[in-house]
Amino acid sequence: MEKPYAIGIDIGAQSAKIGVVNRKGDVLERAKVSTKDTTEFDVFLENLVEKGIKPLLTKNNIDISQIQGVGVGAPNASYKKGTIEQAANLVWGKDPKYNGIIPFVEKLKEKVGVRCVLTNDANATALGEMQYGAARGMKDFIEITLGSGVGSGIVINGQLLYGHDSFAGELGHTTVVRAENARVCGCGKKGCLEAYTSAVGLARTAREILENTDVKSSLRKYEIDEITSKEVSEEAKKGDEFAKEVYNRTCKMLGETFADFVAFSAPEAIILFGGMTGAGEELLLPPIKEALQENLFKIWRGRKENCDEDKIKVIFSSLPDNDAAILGASALAW
Amino acid sequence: MEKPYAIGIDIGAQSAKIGVVNRKGDVLERAKVSTKDTTEFDVFLENLVEKGIKPLLTKNNIDISQIQGVGVGAPNASYKKGTIEQAANLVWGKDPKYNGIIPFVEKLKEKVGVRCVLTNDANATALGEMQYGAARGMKDFIEITLGSGVGSGIVINGQLLYGHDSFAGELGHTTVVRAENARVCGCGKKGCLEAYTSAVGLARTAREILENTDVKSSLRKYEIDEITSKEVSEEAKKGDEFAKEVYNRTCKMLGETFADFVAFSAPEAIILFGGMTGAGEELLLPPIKEALQENLFKIWRGRKENCDEDKIKVIFSSLPDNDAAILGASALAW
Numbered sequence: 001m002e003k004p005y006a007i008g009i010d011i012g013a014q015s016a017k018i019g020v021v022n023r024k025g026d027v028l029e030r031a032k033v034s035t036k037d038t039t040e041f042d043v044f045l046e047n048l049v050e051k052g053i054k055p056l057l058t059k060n061n062i063d064i065s066q067i068q069g070v071g072v073g074a075p076n077a078s079y080k081k082g083t084i085e086q087a088a089n090l091v092w093g094k095d096p097k098y099n100g101i102i103p104f105v106e107k108l109k110e111k112v113g114v115r116c117v118l119t120n121d122a123n124a125t126a127l128g129e130m131q132y133g134a135a136r137g138m139k140d141f142i143e144i145t146l147g148s149g150v151g152s153g154i155v156i157n158g159q160l161l162y163g164h165d166s167f168a169g170e171l172g173h174t175t176v177v178r179a180e181n182a183r184v185c186g187c188g189k190k191g192c193l194e195a196y197t198s199a200v201g202l203a204r205t206a207r208e209i210l211e212n213t214d215v216k217s218s219l220r221k222y223e224i225d226e227i228t229s230k231e232v233s234e235e236a237k238k239g240d241e242f243a244k245e246v247y248n249r250t251c252k253m254l255g256e257t258f259a260d261f262v263a264f265s266a267p268e269a270i271i272l273f274g275g276m277t278g279a280g281e282e283l284l285l286p287p288i289k290e291a292l293q294e295n296l297f298k299i300w301r302g303r304k305e306n307c308d309e310d311k312i313k314v315i316f317s318s319l320p321d322n323d324a325a326i327l328g329a330s331a332l333a334w
Numbered sequence: 335m336e337k338p339y340a341i342g343i344d345i346g347a348q349s350a351k352i353g354v355v356n357r358k359g360d361v362l363e364r365a366k367v368s369t370k371d372t373t374e375f376d377v378f379l380e381n382l383v384e385k386g387i388k389p390l391l392t393k394n395n396i397d398i399s400q401i402q403g404v405g406v407g408a409p410n411a412s413y414k415k416g417t418i419e420q421a422a423n424l425v426w427g428k429d430p431k432y433n434g435i436i437p438f439v440e441k442l443k444e445k446v447g448v449r450c451v452l453t454n455d456a457n458a459t460a461l462g463e464m465q466y467g468a469a470r471g472m473k474d475f476i477e478i479t480l481g482s483g484v485g486s487g488i489v490i491n492g493q494l495l496y497g498h499d500s501f502a503g504e505l506g507h508t509t510v511v512r513a514e515n516a517r518v519c520g521c522g523k524k525g526c527l528e529a530y531t532s533a534v535g536l537a538r539t540a541r542e543i544l545e546n547t548d549v550k551s552s553l554r555k556y557e558i559d560e561i562t563s564k565e566v567s568e569e570a571k572k573g574d575e576f577a578k579e580v581y582n583r584t585c586k587m588l589g590e591t592f593a594d595f596v597a598f599s600a601p602e603a604i605i606l607f608g609g610m611t612g613a614g615e616e617l618l619l620p621p622i623k624e625a626l627q628e629n630l631f632k633i634w635r636g637r638k639e640n641c642d643e644d645k646i647k648v649i650f651s652s653l654p655d656n657d658a659a660i661l662g663a664s665a666l667a668w
Contacts, residue, residue, distance in 0.1 A: 140498040154598070156490060156497075163490075163600020164474040165634075165645075173631040174594040187632060260508040264488070264598050266497020297507040298521060300499075311499075 003068040007053060008330025010121065011035060011074035013089040018052045019326035020060060023334070025132030027323045031056045041092040041102050049111045069115035070108065071332030073124030073325055080166040082106060082118050117332040121145075121325060122169065123160050125273055125317075126153025128328030134271055134318040141269045142261055143317070144171065144254075146276035149186070150194040156265055172198070176257055197254050199229035199276045206232045206246045217242035233279035247279065248287045255291025255314075262312050263297050273317035273324065281316055288314055337402040341387060342664025344455065345369060345408035347423040352386045353660035354394060357668070359466030361657045365390045375426040375436050383445045403449035404442065405666030407458030407659055414500040416440060416452050451666040455479075455659060457494050457503065459607055459651075460487025462662030468605055468652040475603045476595055477651070478505065478588075480610035483520070484528040490599060506532070510591055531588050533563035533610045540566045540580045551576035567613035581613065582621045589625025589648075596646050597631050607651035607658065615650055622648055 010017045019027040033052040076087040082105030087093030109116045126143035129135040139158040145151035150172030154161040161168045172194035182191030195201050218240040236243035258270050300312050344351045353361040367386040410421040416439030421427030443450045460477035463469040473492040479485035484506030488495040495502045506528035516525030529535050552574040570577035592604050634646050
């Protein structure tokens with residue numbers, strides 16, 4: 001029988017955010033448990049259940065029998081194995097008891113007694129988008145998370161793409177610059193999309209040009225090291241030409257690369273999510289769409305027949321920023 | 335009830351090749367019908383059935399009731415709609431009666447009375463590989479056809495990837511060179527993989543360098559315009575250093591680009607098919623694998639645990655060259 005609620009858990013380096021969600025996508029109540037105050041996974045799990053999940057249910061008079069399942073989004077998560085593997089950002093990720101391979105699903109299920117499903121955070125966001133957001137009704141789309149990194153969740157024929165090892169969808173680590181002096185990405189490779197088009201990459205572009213040229217910009221009022229994507233977007237919105245140019249360059253790379261993604265899976269839309277979208281549609285979408293159209297293979301260029309819509313849409317997520325990760329994780333449970 | 339035979343039809347610019355295939359993948363008998371001697375689709379279809387399919391069945395004492403279905407691989411084919419659209423290379427592709435949209439499946443089914451399925455030729459090859467070839471038992475792989483163009487068929491979780499409009503898998507038209515002087519591809523875009531790594535692209539690389547440098551090579555015995563990929567591969571096999579270097583450059587581009595494909599769909603293998611593989615594994619595979627390993631995201635690099643096999647394999651097709659297209663098309667029918 002279908003049950004009315006699901007639990008969504010978003011595990012990050014600082015905390016695990018927990019929410020009880022109904023089928024419409026309303027987050028009824030939230031809780032937070034630290035992920036960084038113990039190096040033992042067993043202790044963290046005990047906290048998650050006893051200080052997070054159980055009080056949340058009690059407070060809302062919900063019995064565990066009314067819960068369809070628990071969905072968990074986490075870094076370095078393997079959907080197929082239900083494990084979190086070699087997660088450098090989680091202090092209990094390297095718990096020697098488990099030798100770096102945390103059997104998350106198995107252990108959580110022992111404690112809560114309902115179905116538990118785990119996937120990586122970018123995949124969870126894509127699922128949330130399909131269940132509650134801008135991808136409702138879509139069966140083929142790509143969700144790109146532009147934050148401190150560039151994450152991706154790929155949906156094909158209504159299903160998340162996992163690939164043979166469950167690690168598919170690392171589009172932030174496709175190569176966009178092949179040159180000796182290409183940026184080294186956090187992953188160790190050179191020239192990755194993430195190194196240029198994440199919030200960190202965008203700010204780096206701004207700082208590099210400010211340092212190496214004498215371009216005029218209102219960003220000069222900051223110390224170079226203070227400049228993050230927030231300062232660049234603020235000045236761009238106020239009309240600073242240089243700050244706008246930094247967005248244009250970054251978006252051009254995104255649009256060019258999206259054209260290659262389209263050649264792969266022919267999605268109906270590419271959906272943008274994450275902190276960088278805070279800069280707004282006006283700043284981001286026109287240059288992305290322009291570069292996409294210029295680089296698309298001919299059959300995908302332009303508008304649909306008798307319709308004012310692009311054949312391949314680029315749109316913003318409609319998930320609420322605060323709850324997106326919880327919603328995405330909860331969508332795993334339905 | 336399962337029936338013992340399928341018909342595979344491979345439609346090309348010159349001819350349609352027809353074969354009766356059993357479930358093991360033996361082509362029992364072949365026939366050929368010209369595709370270029372009429373500009374009327376109705377006439378071509380009549381020929382295909384009366385001069386191709388029917389005599390083939392009669393000759394083998396097979397009744398149409400023993401045929402599971404007819405699979406057709408064709409250029410510009412839409413799987414979802416069963417149509418061949420705007421096919422520039424087929425003389426009846428622009429038959430004014432059908433306004434460039436040939437309702438192939440509907441019309442063929444009217445004539446033969448069994449299930450008919452149509453897909454593009456690169457997809458058909460991937461299906462054939464999965465049914466009878468090197469991808470037996472695989473659920474996630476990418477088939478790359480290196481011929482006069484670069485085609486691709488992508489299999490995800492045991493299914494062909496079609497995308498929202500059924501045109502997914504145009505990997506030959508992903509961009510590998512972003513520069514003012516990048517080659518213009520036959521599709522009109524600049525810098526496509528196909529422009530550099532097809533048989534035509536490889537020969538062009540050889541000719542360009544021979545014309546613009548004074549590199550020593552046994553290829554100098556030919557007039558520049560005579561040099562095709564065949565001459566380059568022959569000289570490379572005989573040990574000509576320059577010809578080998580042309581293969582190395584081309585294969586490096588393939589390996590680099592394959593790394594981005596892996597970041598998308600995490601396939602178990604990339605399988606190479608088509609005329610260019612005639613150059614042999616020794617010439618092609620080492621430089622492709624080297625570039626692939628150098629460019630893979632870390633989780634896919636190197637060997638499987640306790641195993642002498644790469645995490646992501648690059649292998650040659652095991653489909654017989656002559657019958658591959660018929661086999662691929664017939665695989666659609668099962």
